[in-house]
Amino acid sequence: MKYSKFGDKFSSDSGIVSLMADLGEALNVNPDILFMGGGNPAAIPQVQEVFEKQLSTLLEDSQRRHKMLGIYQSPQGDEAFLDAVAALLNEEFGWPVSSKNIAVSNGSQSAFFVLFNMLAGEMADGSHRHIQLPLAPEYLGYGDVGVHDELFRATRPSIEFLENNQFKYHVDFTQLSIDESSAALCVSRPTNPTGNVLTDDEVQHLDRMARQHNIPLIIDGAYGTPFPNILFADAEPHWNSNTIVVLSLSKLGLPGARTGIVVAHEDLIKDFTNANTLACLACGNLGPSLSTPLFESREILRVSNDIIRPFYKARAELAINKLTQSLAGLPCFIHKPEGAIFLWLWCDGLPISSQTLYERLKRRGVLVVAGHHFFLGLDEPWQHSQECLRISYCLDEEGLEQGMAIIAQEVHRAYQEA
Numbered sequence: 001m002k003y004s005k006f007g008d009k010f011s012s013d014s015g016i017v018s019l020m021a022d023l024g025e026a027l028n029v030n031p032d033i034l035f036m037g038g039g040n041p042a043a044i045p046q047v048q049e050v051f052e053k054q055l056s057t058l059l060e061d062s063q064r065r066h067k068m069l070g071i072y073q074s075p076q077g078d079e080a081f082l083d084a085v086a087a088l089l090n091e092e093f094g095w096p097v098s099s100k101n102i103a104v105s106n107g108s109q110s111a112f113f114v115l116f117n118m119l120a121g122e123m124a125d126g127s128h129r130h131i132q133l134p135l136a137p138e139y140l141g142y143g144d145v146g147v148h149d150e151l152f153r154a155t156r157p158s159i160e161f162l163e164n165n166q167f168k169y170h171v172d173f174t175q176l177s178i179d180e181s182s183a184a185l186c187v188s189r190p191t192n193p194t195g196n197v198l199t200d201d202e203v204q205h206l207d208r209m210a211r212q213h214n215i216p217l218i219i220d221g222a223y224g225t226p227f228p229n230i231l232f233a234d235a236e237p238h239w240n241s242n243t244i245v246v247l248s249l250s251k252l253g254l255p256g257a258r259t260g261i262v263v264a265h266e267d268l269i270k271d272f273t274n275a276n277t278l279a280c281l282a283c284g285n286l287g288p289s290l291s292t293p294l295f296e297s298r299e300i301l302r303v304s305n306d307i308i309r310p311f312y313k314a315r316a317e318l319a320i321n322k323l324t325q326s327l328a329g330l331p332c333f334i335h336k337p338e339g340a341i342f343l344w345l346w347c348d349g350l351p352i353s354s355q356t357l358y359e360r361l362k363r364r365g366v367l368v369v370a371g372h373h374f375f376l377g378l379d380e381p382w383q384h385s386q387e388c389l390r391i392s393y394c395l396d397e398e399g400l401e402q403g404m405a406i407i408a409q410e411v412h413r414a415y416q417e418a
Ligand code: PLP
Pocket: 039, 106, 107, 108, 109, 110, 139, 141, 188, 191, 192, 220, 222, 223, 247, 248, 249, 250, 255, 258, 259, 260
């Protein structure tokens, strides 16, 4: 088949495509695999109960049922949902937003596809603009979404070493440069893959830089504040009219609902809505139908803060204890887990590549994600990018212990071979 440049680019393999293929294999086809790979949220029974209750109430109401199944959602999103999300952000967090500042997307991944390609790539005057990632490593799902090549540039972080073989990345503001070809800054907070949470000072600094250069700051809050709030460090939710915050219902436990939420200046929301309507006509109704009452009653915040956050905090502690003990004596460091659902392991001087380590683990029935996928946008090779693994801690305790033990064995083996 002869394809266009777009067809060639989008039909070829990429990090996120192989990650989702692994996820499909482990979660839908072969459940014996110890799945510590893709970002599927954990099944948390108390959270499932909340959504199941909403679903059965919804199904009993013929009008709501018809609205969910039989009517296209309005282009910007379901009106009651937009109002409920705006009221929550406004009343609970003081964000100066109304429903005009909010749009729904079919998952936040598709919102990023639209936003990045609207802002960057080939411009009307023939010039090229890019999205600047202030800190690599960043979410691999951004990597190949550009209709035009080289959509991203990234800045290497500085590394702070901490106690107990932990470390933390910081934005290296001495290296972060913005010029006329920069279209936007973008960070995930907490960061996928590392569990890093940019400090409030870092966010304020990025916000100032973005405003000085008249470009937006995009904050990907898939794991962050205000919901699902998988944060173990203090962090203020940040928004102003120069910021585009992209939220999602996925990590609350609803990845199947495919619902993303864009919060931005109302002009951008209008433009985003037009582009999103071209791409998908209308968004799915399941997420808004199911969650509007939870936004209205603020139960979404209770579920986030009292159930989801403590659940992942406990998992993170278990995972880090297990891994730290079993890697003792090796030059291995774990990024301080400040949020999200992953541990980020750095094996300094690892004699094999992160891809080889991933493959060896896969052969032993443990799926993780090789770290090199997350270093998109760097202009120079960096050995560090070959020395890291992303490990999800969503498995149950027994699976987590087994998986961590196998990971530690393979890391020991790799160093011994050298
Ligand atoms: N952003 C980050 C940081 C993610 O980890 C993910 C998914 O794993 C997404 C965005 C996309 O999520 P969704 O499309 O399910 O909203």
